[in-house]
Amino acid sequence: MLAHAIAAERIKLLTTRSAYWCSGIVVLLGLGLAILLAWATTSDSGSSSNTSESDFLVGTTAFGVTVLMIMAVLAVTSEFRFGTIRTSFQAIPQRSNVMFAKAAVYGGLSALLTFVLTVISLPLAKSISGNDLALLGSDALRLYWGVPLYTFLSVLIGLGLGALIRQTAGAIVILLVWSLVLEGVLSVIPKVGDAVGPFLPFLNGSHFIDGGDLGIDWHWNGYGSLIYYLVFAVVMFGAGVLVTDRRDT
Template identity: 45%
Template sequence: MGVLAAERIKITSTRSPWWSAAVIIALGLGLAAIMGWVANQAIANPEDSEGFPGLTPATAATGVTGFGVLVLMIMAALVVTSEYRFGTIRTTFQAMPHRGTVIAAKAALIGAFGAILTTALTFGSIEVAKLVANSDAQKPLALSGEEAWRGVYGVPIYAFLCVVLAVAVGALVKQSAAAISLVVLWPLLIESLFGLFGSFGREVQAFLPFANAQHFMSGDTGIEFHWGPWGSLIYFTAFVAVFFAAAIVVVNKRDA
């Protein structure tokens, strides 16, 4: 509890969490409004709306899952790398020799913050999309059925796991630029590149971590997976756990 309290004070005494929260809120609600407007246009001009999946709860929360979680990951990585950059990690490890506890406390605090924030924003995004969309466009936003609800409660689960992964990346690489580049390029660019390699790339995509996370939340990603949405969640969770365990091992073995 003492480690959690110390990490909470360190995190909340800086401005970055508050600025990050403001950016996540703006992106989440702003893109929800845009999705509502796009849904209206799709209803009015269906011939020009190819590729638009419809205004589902998952679509309304695109700003949260697509960009908000990305900001959370950057913040989580910086919480670790900034301590290495300024040398304060040595003092932290002197006060708490169990280094794994320190890393776990950082992941737990930021992960809980991210889960709570994204939960509120997911419901908020749905309401904002309803306000903008007309009566016909907002019909798919009804929270009925397991898939629709999974697109809501899956967001905080995804956010928490992404934060844990980002903390692990920050602990492994120690450098802010390298950590940010990895957590940004990995979901946005690296995994999408496999689609360029034909049938081989499509086979590999079924085993990519973020593709599995998206499969859990939205169900339909255009990729043929070897398991269902819950299997994808287990796969992504196992991937994050392996990465986090590797970070704990490395942090315990190397110099601060």
């Protein structure tokens, strides 16, 4: 039954224009910002010494992943908006399988896309900038597998949020305000930032990808932040699955 659900979600994905638009935007952001930053930090400009491998992936990991999370939200909320979710539940009575299929299809596509962008962006940035990037160093190797994993977990958050809210506009606003504004503001408020900063999920994801402290006194290293982000993503997605199982369509 799960295999049939995955096949159905794959067909939905390939016949939905928003998926193509979102994927195209991610490619443009990922490669475009990598090229722009590489050009701005050429080895003869004197500004390359503070540029790390993760900096060249900001178009993918910061902006691109946000777009993919929005795509994940749309994958759920659009079905509730147009009523097609009822057909999906009639064909697949075990509703959790519908959500797991969305996670497999949308998460798999997003992880593959960001993996390809990572593999292309780092060598491209190195060739353009002339910076001494270690393409097979420990930091680069961590990004090759870490970026797709981080992306997959982010998509789970988007799917979970979409299932909990069910309204496209509301879910997207919450996602953008939470990930791009709220956590950044809370982390810089005196005393509040020191207390809650290490426990903010999206900042933990950024901590793992960036490798820096982001101005926060962390209680764990980057891999601890990855585990924290993984647990948060699973809880969010699990809550979405639970609500989908119990709430009327």
